Amino acid sequence: MRRRTLLTGAAAAAAAAGSGSLLSACGSSAGGGAPRLDFLSLAWQTESVKANKDLVAQWNARHPEVQVRYVQGSWDDVHDQLLTSFEGGAAPDIIHDEGVDLTDFGSGGYLADLTGLLPAALKSRIPQSTWDTARFDGALYGVPFLQEPKVLLANRTLLAGAGVRLPDAAHPWTWQEFEDICRELSHHGGGSADRYGTAWPMSSPVSLTLNLALTDGGRILYKDAGGDRTEVRFGSADSAFAELVRRQVGTDRSAPSSALALGGGDLLPGFFAGRYAMLPLGFSYRQQVQQQAPAHFDWVTLPLPVGQGAPDGGRAQGVSPQTLSVAKSCKHQEAAVEFIDFMTQTPHLVRLAQGDWMPPTGTAALRDPSLTTTKLGWDTGMAVSKYLTASPALSMRGYPEWSDKIATPALQQYYSGAISLDSLRGKLVRDGNRVFERYRG
Numbered sequence: 001m002r003r004r005t006l007l008t009g010a011a012a013a014a015a016a017a018g019s020g021s022l023l024s025a026c027g028s029s030a031g032g033g034a035p036r037l038d039f040l041s042l043a044w045q046t047e048s049v050k051a052n053k054d055l056v057a058q059w060n061a062r063h064p065e066v067q068v069r070y071v072q073g074s075w076d077d078v079h080d081q082l083l084t085s086f087e088g089g090a091a092p093d094i095i096h097d098e099g100v101d102l103t104d105f106g107s108g109g110y111l112a113d114l115t116g117l118l119p120a121a122l123k124s125r126i127p128q129s130t131w132d133t134a135r136f137d138g139a140l141y142g143v144p145f146l147q148e149p150k151v152l153l154a155n156r157t158l159l160a161g162a163g164v165r166l167p168d169a170a171h172p173w174t175w176q177e178f179e180d181i182c183r184e185l186s187h188h189g190g191g192s193a194d195r196y197g198t199a200w201p202m203s204s205p206v207s208l209t210l211n212l213a214l215t216d217g218g219r220i221l222y223k224d225a226g227g228d229r230t231e232v233r234f235g236s237a238d239s240a241f242a243e244l245v246r247r248q249v250g251t252d253r254s255a256p257s258s259a260l261a262l263g264g265g266d267l268l269p270g271f272f273a274g275r276y277a278m279l280p281l282g283f284s285y286r287q288q289v290q291q292q293a294p295a296h297f298d299w300v301t302l303p304l305p306v307g308q309g310a311p312d313g314g315r316a317q318g319v320s321p322q323t324l325s326v327a328k329s330c331k332h333q334e335a336a337v338e339f340i341d342f343m344t345q346t347p348h349l350v351r352l353a354q355g356d357w358m359p360p361t362g363t364a365a366l367r368d369p370s371l372t373t374t375k376l377g378w379d380t381g382m383a384v385s386k387y388l389t390a391s392p393a394l395s396m397r398g399y400p401e402w403s404d405k406i407a408t409p410a411l412q413q414y415y416s417g418a419i420s421l422d423s424l425r426g427k428l429v430r431d432g433n434r435v436f437e438r439y440r441g
Helices: 009-021 046-062 078-087 099-107 120-125 128-134 156-161 175-185 205-216 236-252 264-272 285-292 333-343 346-356 375-385 399-416 421-437
Strands: 036-041 067-072 094-098 143-146 150-155 196-198 221-223 230-232 276-282 299-303 317-319 322-326 388-390
Touching: 036 046, 036 333, 046 067, 046 333, 046 346, 078 094, 078 099, 094 099, 094 333, 099 128, 099 322, 099 399, 120 333, 128 143, 128 388, 143 346, 150 156, 150 205, 150 285, 150 375, 156 175, 156 276, 156 299, 175 196, 175 236, 175 276, 205 236, 205 317, 205 399, 230 421, 236 399, 236 421, 264 276, 264 285, 276 285, 285 375, 299 375, 322 333, 333 346, 399 421
Parallel strands: 036 067, 036 094, 196 276, 317 388
Antiparallel strands: 094 322, 143 322, 150 276, 150 299, 221 230
């Protein structure tokens, strides 16, 4: 979900170093001369940072009456940093963040309601279902501009050697086929001879579990009929994906238990070495594979398997998109929205998507030939993007506490085999609803 999980090494250090100005130099310029708007960007990849800075420069050249200053942020601890800046009266005017943060910041009164500020062209550029990822309690707190589906990154040589049919977006595997193939591709010779059909990076298991529960028709987090109360449920559809992971790790041994504590990037060396045949990862991980894989490594991007019991055919998966918001304290909110409109024009969306290796939200941008090419699997991501829907985590007040204190430790215990499905259900539902009860009002 959150892109900060990708921050590693030099890129993380560079982004973090640049974020030092966040709390000390933000806020609208209300003095004499042209207004200056501070734009907090969380771009961290070299191409993405360049694209954002180039677009800011273009805006400033065309709009001498409203200047924008690029402020480098970091995904690391961005929620806490922003909360501190909001409470300290030093928030950036235009904020790049993630949809899951909008609930806390919107309900806290820190973000402007964009409902009456957006121009018609911007509204029509993005599908209604995507706008729903940034709207709650009747207010719109951000403009979704990039989104990231989960896909399978696969070792083509291993799959071809086993005679496995490669799926495409029109004919994806079912989860049952995926389990069968993973068993077939696995063998256990001991030590470096071990091979697994897949590996599940579960260092942050909650968002992955929630978002992929949708493929089986579950969602775990529900709203009551009035839309006011969050309820945790863990019926058979809600638990189907979690049970699959547990089966692969504990019963089939087609996924290693050692991967459960790792993040997606940690698994890439083993993927390149042939230890894992397939990895379920975010679409943007293609960049790391393309840049880091050995020259001989033949890989392919495949759509995620689908559930068979979901009413929509099992293709839906939840996402929390990257968003652009305006601080409520911004003294030039209309100008800030004009800048967001500029940043999300179709050619600019395409460039931002290329820089971040992620699908854009705009309907026309998704059809751009540079993004629908088969090269590096871009076409797979664009094809599955039309099935993306709002993550069950969005618009749920109390989600961060439930995720950190209840769901994360409970799911990690379940996936590792330390507790049973019934115990997991009790922790998620009984203990979880106590947490959400405190946020009802």
